[in-house]
Ligand code: 5GP
């Protein structure tokens with residue numbers, strides 16, 4: 026995906042503060058953090074959203090495992106955290122490359138706005 030901002034980040038064409046990387050997933054600090062810990066967990070392969078990941082593909086569980094590791098790394102396992110996927114317009118998705126937000130380090134309100 027030539028113009029996708031997260032594809033550009035995974036190709037290192039745009040700088041980002043990387044906090045985790047393996048062959049399938051990259052995790053970066055959000056440019057506009059909404060909590061003391063706000064990390065984006067992004068698969069290197071482009072999918073527009075959670076709706077277009079093929080059945081049987083392991084990328085969702087891979088992303089969850091990265092979230093667990095990062096929660097440990099950032100010390101938010103005991104205090105708690107939120108793992109969020111925004112999907113589509115009403116869901117608040119602004120970048121059409123699937124990603125999870127890992128948020129923590131403060132009390133998060135529910136329901137979200
Ligand atoms: P969404 O609204 O699609 O769920 O989340 C997109 C997130 O990407 C937003 O929280 C936004 O701040 C973040 N973001 C957008 N562009 C960039 C960028 O160039 N670098 C980083 N690190 N985060 C970005």
Ligand code: ZN
Pocket residue numbers: 026029030031032033070071072121122
């Ligand atoms: Zn992309």
